[in-house]
Amino acid sequence: MVTVIETDVVVVGGGLAGVSAARQAAESGVRVVLLDKARAGTSGTAAFSAGEMLCWIPGRDSLEDWVQAYLEAGEGLNSRAWLTMFFEGQYRIVERLASQGFPFLTDASGNFARRSGRGPLVRCVLAPMMTFQEKNRQACASLGVKILDRFCAVEVLMHRGEPAGVAGFGVRDGEVAAVLAPSVIISTGGCSYRGPFFGQDAVAGEGMAMALGAGARLAYMEYGNNYDVSLARFDTCGESRLTIHGGRYLNGLGQAFLEKEGFQDHRVSGNELARAMVEEVRAGRGCIYIDLSGFKERRLADELTPNLKMALDRGGVNLFADRQEVIPAFTGASNASPAGIWIDRKARTSVAGIFAAGDCACKGLVTGACVGITGVSLAWANYTGHLAGKSAAAYAAEAGGQQARFEAEDLAGRLVYPLGRNLGRRPGEILRDLGEEMARVDVSLIRSGARLVDTLGRVSTWRWELENLSGAKDLHDLMIWYEARSALTVAEATLLAAVERRESRGGHYREDYPSMNPEFQYVLGVEEINGVKCVRPVGEVGVTGGGGGRN
């Protein structure tokens, strides 16, 4: 038995991008359904974030300086047109949200409070994201958006090459449903392989896998290797930002190694920082510690991430007095990773009717090859969320209420087939193995062709095991089964693109090709053709304008 719901726009994933897209689409006057496998608004990484949102402000910043700094950091893989549109558009949206009462912090004169961060030229407005997202959700509800929490989306339904909607199941009640709509927005966040850090358990690449399965193109996948910094004893993530305001990293000999390497300036990105940490360990000077005795913004840090303060207090740790051991924190193709679904300047994917936003859309269009810029992820989710909402509503309005055709047939049986099977390991065990493998710095940070191929072999074995043996013991486990399958797809796309890029550029470093090769100054796309993943150039971003590609 399949429940069928008809609407104009269906939004899959309710993080910052998804809730913003749903609100924007509803404001345009169309019917909207918002799905989340957990709770829309407060489940994804957005609600856990430190609330630093990149924001260029006219009159305070030079647009040309910003664009230039990001073009330099992007190393030839981002576009001027995208950057200009992103900076200007993001500011307009932030200003409008502030006027609607969204909780941005202000300074003594009532202007947006901002702070700097890691990356080429970073100034972020600040917002407590839990409160922000709760308000975002309430705004959706009051605009009539139908919110379905605990609904795990599994596939985009296609009919004759066009999207007909989305199918999935209720994680609590097991009800299989098809939400039919001419416009589908995918905003399920990135892929951190259900990583072990705050907020990462909701993002395993489902949107990217769904889009690929529906015929859309992924891009910048070799840059699906974001590292930040975590306290070794806690599940925290994002500590790289603490060094901006007086914190320091020390090696096992007590040396401030970033300063030694000439990295004291804030322009070093998260991945460059992680590589410096690894080189210390490799040279036998590990472990790595963070020393925050000189940290200047403790009150603000506590205000923006109260849960981090709780964890530390409960552990009896005074982060600002005692040195703490830190490790590189792998979050893969999520957070400040450029990887994701290819979109054009209207947030359209390469399949008409499917739109993408947030971490699952490729932010390489603005970051280029630079992995780990503070604040860019929330800004990207905010900006592309609004963009996708507007474009999807216009597309649905053009469809004029014409509902795409769909036959429920064997949907229920097809979606829940792993349930009750008990031939192999649990999906969660396979996903954990995959996550550990991808997090290894000798696989994802300091790469070599041979090691990448080796890992690809392991990934295909795990895929075979999952699809042929592994079963789900209940509905929660079934959700993890789909997460594991999606994460395997993202891993394959990431590894294949990393094998193909036979050079080093930005956050992609190959020991066997340690220099940049000008012949590789193009974006790599990944598509599925006859069930086989193919990696090929999408076009020079600067030349095509970064959005057109081969749409």
Next chain:
Amino acid sequence: MDVLRPGGTGPVISYREDCQSCFLCFLECPTGAIRVTPWRSFPLGKLYGRFDPEGKGGADLRPAEIF
């Protein structure tokens, strides 16, 4: 995700292995009924891989409190 689920007389711990010690439930709980272990929820495996054969980087650190 789904660590806590509604039960007959109140929330029950259903998928403890999914807990990320993020403390959000602790902050939100209206009656202060929730206690959370702050330590890393599971070990990270061979994070430094071949670059740290003797495990000096500390990525395998397993807090004594839980392992």
